[in-house]
Amino acid sequence: MAVRPQPVLRVSAISLALGAVCLLGACALNPAGKRGNAHVPQPAKPVDLARYVGRWYELARYENGFERDCEAVTADYAARDDGLIDVTNSCHKGGVSGPLDVAKGRAKVVAGSDNAKLKVSFFGPFFFGDYWVLDHADDYRWSIVGEPGGRYLWILTREAAPPSAEKAELIERVRALGYDTSMLRMTRHE
Template identity: 65%
Template sequence: MDRMTSRIILPLLAACLLAACSPAGPVGNAAVPQPAKSVDVERYLGRWFELGRYENGFERGCEAVTAEYSLRPDGLVKVLNTCNAGGVDGRERVAVGRAKIVPGSGNAKLRVSFFGPFLGDYWILDHAPDYAWSIVGEPSGRYLWILTRSPTPSEPVRKKLESRARSLGYDVTMLRWTHH
């Protein structure tokens, strides 16, 4: 690596590492529960629409957020996240990652990576019997996502999912509802 490259790349890598290790914001659930039930991976695959989330740096400014899960040839799960980043150009942001199912978790816990060796927890805390909705968190309680198969579920469904998140210990006043 030449001197110019190392002056640019190394500080950038250090900043990314520090950002990954720093708190992501207020904790919305100090005692995240274990996932409520096992997950049938085949039924979980496909497109999900983000109904609501705890705001976070990597989704700041995003609307029309979707996540699409598919099996990769190596047995991992491909994660394709997209959002409309707004602005006058309505530019789309795309992030591609991979997820590994945590053994012994009933397929409800995954380790996800969008950037090299850095892994994050993805816990499917609860889901509808027909996989019409899912509530996703992780052990720190800083992140929460409410996902649905429809971009605009009915108001009673939204209220039900908000109530379910509250019953899981989440501060639902911190939810940011996503526009589709």
């Protein structure tokens, strides 16, 4: 599989996550510009960045233009010496065995947010999107990521295929945060 030398914007959440991970950030509108939550809550708890970094798999997302046709979406976060976070979002276009598409960016923590709000950029130092870790498991096995406009949402997990009961629990948590779960698009993984 060939990776483009100059990747285009693909956010997962974060990507996945974290990513995501926007993924990550709110750099483009979702196809309909529809909000899934008119009253996005503040993040529920602080984030330990040392535990948050690593690989996340996108379980589900609100559909958006920059992830159109993406499956097997992952977001990888790595701490940098300068305090920023490297973000690498990957997806397979058209299906889980489709061509790999990779986007690299960086994130910075928003001061006073207990590390739960980040600004993510895939376009250099001038254009940053919001990435809010709205909720996460105490053991960091899952994370729910959004942004203040309510147009973007990602459910990220540490496993590509978490148990069905955990998936149902996460969708219910998203609903409890005020999001329209009918807008969720489940991401396929191998």
